[in-house]
Amino acid sequence: MIAPNRAAKLPDDQRIVITGLGLTSPNGNDWGTFRNALLEKQSGVQPYEIRYFGKTLAGICDFEQTRYQSRKDLRRGTRAGSVGVYCANEAIKRSGLDWDNVDKSRVGIYVGVTEHGNVETENEIHVIKGFDYDTSCWSHHHNPRTVANNPAGEVALNLGVTGPHYTIGAACAAGNAGIIQGAQMLRLQECDLAIAGGTSESVHTFGIFASFNSQNALATHENPTLASRPFDIGRNGIVVAEGGCLYTLERLSDAKLRGAEIIGELVGYAINTDATDFVLPNPERQAQCIHMALDRAGLTPDEIDIVSTHATGTTSGDSQECIALRDVFGNSQNTRINNTKSYIGHAMGAAGSLELAGNLPSFRDKVVHPTINVDEVDPDCDLRGLVVNEPQESKRVDYILNNSFGMLGINSVVIISRFQ
């Protein structure tokens, strides 16, 4: 018997369910492979080299780009667009929707991004450098590639979707923010199907590596697979990753009508703002955000079975999140806490939606994947319920709470329920 939540009392046309998902991650290009990699403790971090910055580490995706796009579309578009096209098509396939007969004017595309346009702008500057900065050699493709809606717009072009499409710029809280936006639009009847989540192409901009490095927040390790180590005493920063995860979200009434398999239900969410610093997180506001999501869901902390943390492997960021988690879950007896960035690095705009996807199979197999690469837990991060290095079986997995936080103090939380 699942603990009651507030969303379950809503009419079916206000209840939002996940009916499909498609993803690409540095350690898997489909949901099953990704999940297995997490249970088998397979890292996706590898050596990487990018112009100007040089050698570093990154989480790189190797999905089949031409599965859903022509080579011409790939040339014209962006990596973020390509990630989104792949994830959206995979999600639709997984959802079992009769896509040919879906009213495309009633589909909305809501893609969370940390940033967009840096990759393409750096590319053009590199090109014109070869022509003594002659701007007449600057590509006419630059504007359509760098408009902020590009990662969602390429999905719309590929799928023939004529409903709304846009990106949600929410730093590294964007994956959750995309899901929340999709749910809100469904509740407002603005669309009948939302393709929502987050994507990232950030490994293709040297600037993100250089900036984290200048901030002393870029991870280094002689063994790439051990570099991303949230909560470990020896952690030294972020491993930048690319990736994407988009969900098909539907109103429960529509999902039931077509007999869809329901992966989970969005029963609570919240977004708030620190308003205290450009980069340093504020645990008090993070805790408030988690409490808000719990209150909306009508759940107590102890009723959350898995907390999927945001922790990125920075010294201060992980400690700050742990203050918030201790505040909310310090007395929880049943809550287990894990982290997925330890496997794949920080997939930026995709992080929230990807990390959630890594945990959703726990509704069925009741196994909680661990945070890996922890040789010694930092005392500041020694949380009750932290699942370290080995998967744990749980008697019950009914509720998963997913944290995703970002620069400029944006915090996002979603709570997904097992559907019964």
Place this chain on the structure above:
Amino acid sequence: MTPAEIRDEILDILEDISPDEDLDSLDDEKAFRDQLELDSMDFLDIVMELRKRHRVQIPEEDYGNLASMHSTVTYLEPKMKDIVKS
């Protein structure tokens, strides 16, 4: 460059901007648009590539000369005759 070399160069550019097309059966007398899926952005790619590769400038009023392979080579011949193919 000779007209044949200019044609090869245009083919090379088309292979780059339209990699899914079969260019072996291209009819030089027929308009590109009647044989290939090219839009205005693709034609701008041809202009851009000629600028980048050979510093050949094509003013907008001359874009109509790029309609077919034959008209393109004819138009480019005086502009590219002194360029040595690398």
